Amino acid sequence: MSESGYADAQPRMGFFTDTSVCIGCKACEVACKEWNAVPAPDDPSGMDLLGLSYDNTGDLGANNWRHVAFIEQQVPASRVNKSDVDNLGMPTIGAPEQEDDTGVRWLMSSDVCKHCTHAACLDVCPTGALFRTEFDTVVVQPDICNGCGYCVPACPYGVIEKREDDGRAFKCTLCYDRIGDGLEPACAKACPTDSIQYGEVSELRQRAVERKQALHADGVTEARLYGDDPDDGVGGTGAFFLLLDEPEVYGLPPDPVVTTRDLPAMWRRAGAAALGVAAAVVASFAGARR
Amino acid sequence: MSRAQPSRRERAMVEPAEFRSYYGRPIVKEPAWEQPDVPLYLFLGGTAGASASMATMARVSGLPKLARVGTLVAAGGSLASVAALIHDLGRPERFLYMLRVFKPTSPLSVGSWILAPFSGLATASAASMLTGRLRPIGTLAGGAAGLLGPAMCTYTAVLLADTATPAWHEGRGDLPVLFAGSAATSGAGAALLLVPATETAPARRLGLAGAAAELAAGHRLEHNLGVVSETYRGGRAGTLLKAGKALTALGAGLSLLSKRSRVAAAAAGAAYLAAGVCTRFGVYAAGVASARDPKYTVVPQRERMARTGSPGQ
Numbered sequence: 001m002s003e004s005g006y007a008d009a010q011p012r013m014g015f016f017t018d019t020s021v022c023i024g025c026k027a028c029e030v031a032c033k034e035w036n037a038v039p040a041p042d043d044p045s046g047m048d049l050l051g052l053s054y055d056n057t058g059d060l061g062a063n064n065w066r067h068v069a070f071i072e073q074q075v076p077a078s079r080v081n082k083s084d085v086d087n088l089g090m091p092t093i094g095a096p097e098q099e100d101d102t103g104v105r106w107l108m109s110s111d112v113c114k115h116c117t118h119a120a121c122l123d124v125c126p127t128g129a130l131f132r133t134e135f136d137t138v139v140v141q142p143d144i145c146n147g148c149g150y151c152v153p154a155c156p157y158g159v160i161e162k163r164e165d166d167g168r169a170f171k172c173t174l175c176y177d178r179i180g181d182g183l184e185p186a187c188a189k190a191c192p193t194d195s196i197q198y199g200e201v202s203e204l205r206q207r208a209v210e211r212k213q214a215l216h217a218d219g220v221t222e223a224r225l226y227g228d229d230p231d232d233g234v235g236g237t238g239a240f241f242l243l244l245d246e247p248e249v250y251g252l253p254p255d256p257v258v259t260t261r262d263l264p265a266m267w268r269r270a271g272a273a274a275l276g277v278a279a280a281v282v283a284s285f286a287g288a289r290r
Numbered sequence: 291m292s293r294a295q296p297s298r299r300e301r302a303m304v305e306p307a308e309f310r311s312y313y314g315r316p317i318v319k320e321p322a323w324e325q326p327d328v329p330l331y332l333f334l335g336g337t338a339g340a341s342a343s344m345a346t347m348a349r350v351s352g353l354p355k356l357a358r359v360g361t362l363v364a365a366g367g368s369l370a371s372v373a374a375l376i377h378d379l380g381r382p383e384r385f386l387y388m389l390r391v392f393k394p395t396s397p398l399s400v401g402s403w404i405l406a407p408f409s410g411l412a413t414a415s416a417a418s419m420l421t422g423r424l425r426p427i428g429t430l431a432g433g434a435a436g437l438l439g440p441a442m443c444t445y446t447a448v449l450l451a452d453t454a455t456p457a458w459h460e461g462r463g464d465l466p467v468l469f470a471g472s473a474a475t476s477g478a479g480a481a482l483l484l485v486p487a488t489e490t491a492p493a494r495r496l497g498l499a500g501a502a503a504e505l506a507a508g509h510r511l512e513h514n515l516g517v518v519s520e521t522y523r524g525g526r527a528g529t530l531l532k533a534g535k536a537l538t539a540l541g542a543g544l545s546l547l548s549k550r551s552r553v554a555a556a557a558a559g560a561a562y563l564a565a566g567v568c569t570r571f572g573v574y575a576a577g578v579a580s581a582r583d584p585k586y587t588v589v590p591q592r593e594r595m596a597r598t599g600s601p602g603q
């Protein structure tokens with residue numbers, strides 16, 4: 001049995017997103033929208049320029065199942081283009097760098113639903129619309145969702161969202177319709193640098209560790225994995241990342257937990273409070289008989 | 291740019307409000323529910339629950355007027371609560387899908403399985419009382435609703451606390467007590483407003499107990515949740531919760547005069563009910579504020595990691 005309850009008939013599938021080779025082309029965003037017929041934002045003003053570097057998508061949501069984040073950081077020039085991480089082979093101009101010059105480090109990362117091992121969205125869904133597939137991914141059944149919206153604040157990553165004009169909740173399906181036919185998801189297929197890698201999670205995790213070690217050996221000591229740890233607050237994620245800074249810099253929670261983990265304690269607390277109400281009502285009638 | 295792990299942890303402990311983010315944008319999504327639907331759903335459900343329990347006790351204690359008002363408030367409140375919930379659905383015509391499965395991991399599923407029978411039983415009891423038909427069945431239904439009443443008062447606290455909304459999840463220990471207290475004062479308030487003074491002694495006592503629980507839990511939410519407590523003290527939430535506290539205290543004070551003065555009784559009841567509305571809207575607003583600012587997501591998680599030394603603890 002896997003952590004998520006399926007017998008091991010089919011290995012768990014997921015993404016390893018290696019942000020160190022992301023070039024911010026947004027091919028993943030476009031391919032996802034095209035394949036899954038994801039509409040433009042509800043609010044057309046959402047099509048505006050956001051003024052956040054090259055990010056005009058803003059965040060994940062009902063109408064953005066992939067989101068490329070762009071972060072510009074001032075760093076000593078000596079830190080720029082020193083390893084193959086930052087060196088995208090772009091031509092450079094200007095005088096050669098001095099040690100105390102500052103340069104810009106550009107972090108780019110394509111974010112997506114994490115397909116959590118312990119998925120809060122799925123746990124709290126009262127209708128059973130959200131379910132776990134044979135690939136250990138988490139998918140909404142649009143014919144069941146009644147748009148109660150509970151999954152939206154439950155997700156510790158702020159991924160799933162209600163589509164306003166439709167009323168139901170939407171998010172990445174890990175291209176359930178493609179992977180069932182042995183195809184890779186549209187975003188991974190479109191990624192020109194293999195920043196988005198699709199495959200069996202166990203194998204991807206191994207590949208991720210190797211990549212991190214290679215980067216560390218190369219002097220990129222800030223490289224770190226995010227979501228690869230089966231002991232984290234969501235039991236590890238099916239879509240995990242190699243990041244070059246702290247998660248919150250990319251808009252990711254540093255230590256997410258699936259809140260249903262605390263559910264037994266919360267029910268006990270609510271049960272005690274309910275007993276308190278019962279006791280107070282009964283006590284308030286003491287001697288009230290006429 | 292990169293710092294060693296220990297220095298970051300130290301920093302988190304010394305200056306808890308310092309944090310990094312992606313252009314200050316939120317990390318978690320704010321609750322997708324509509325206002326006023328969901329805060330009203332919380333208020334009406336709680337009021338109905340406490341009223342049903344009071345009605346049952348009033349029936350066995352021989353207080354017919356209190357029993358009558360409690361039964362009617364339980365039915366009306368729970369039906370309105372159901373209506374608010376359905377109105378809030380993105381696909382209202384699919385409201386019965388709420389009962390498609392019973393899912394213990396979903397407080398909304400568990401809650402629907404409490405709310406649906408409760409509102410049915412409360413309505414049956416009220417209908418029998420109003421028409422004078424099937425009295426024994428009506429009394430039985432009323433008694434069952436009275437038993438479910440306390441659950442109606444507190445399940446909504448778990449509904450809110452089982453989300454990634456920082457103010458609600460961090461407040462998971464106190465919200466059930468706050469909601470229990472608030473439901474008790476609101477139920478008592480309806481009785482004080484609508485029942486003659488000869489039968490309101492139990493409502494008066496219940497109101498005082500509820501007010502004490504509510505004020506104590508509110509104080510803990512405002513002060514004991516670290517940086518997240520800010521969301522209960524400031525902004526729209528702070529204003530509403532302060533108004534709620536003042537109205538609760540006012541209601542409690544006036545209820546002491548209600549034995550002699552019908553006006554004081556009615557004013558106490560109105561103050562309690564208004565307090566309930568303010569408290570529910572205030573808690574909702576605190577949740578929204580805490581989801582909008584990434585500080586309330588990042589800082590408590592960083593502090594937790596610094597405390598436990600490992601992720602996900």
Ligand code: SF4
Nearest residue numbers: 113114115116121155
């Ligand atoms: S990231 Fe959010 S939406 Fe995706 S599986 Fe996890 S809880 Fe659900």
Ligand code: SF4
Nearest residue numbers: 125145146148149151
């Ligand atoms: S909005 Fe849909 S998918 Fe989300 S919890 Fe409700 S029924 Fe489930």
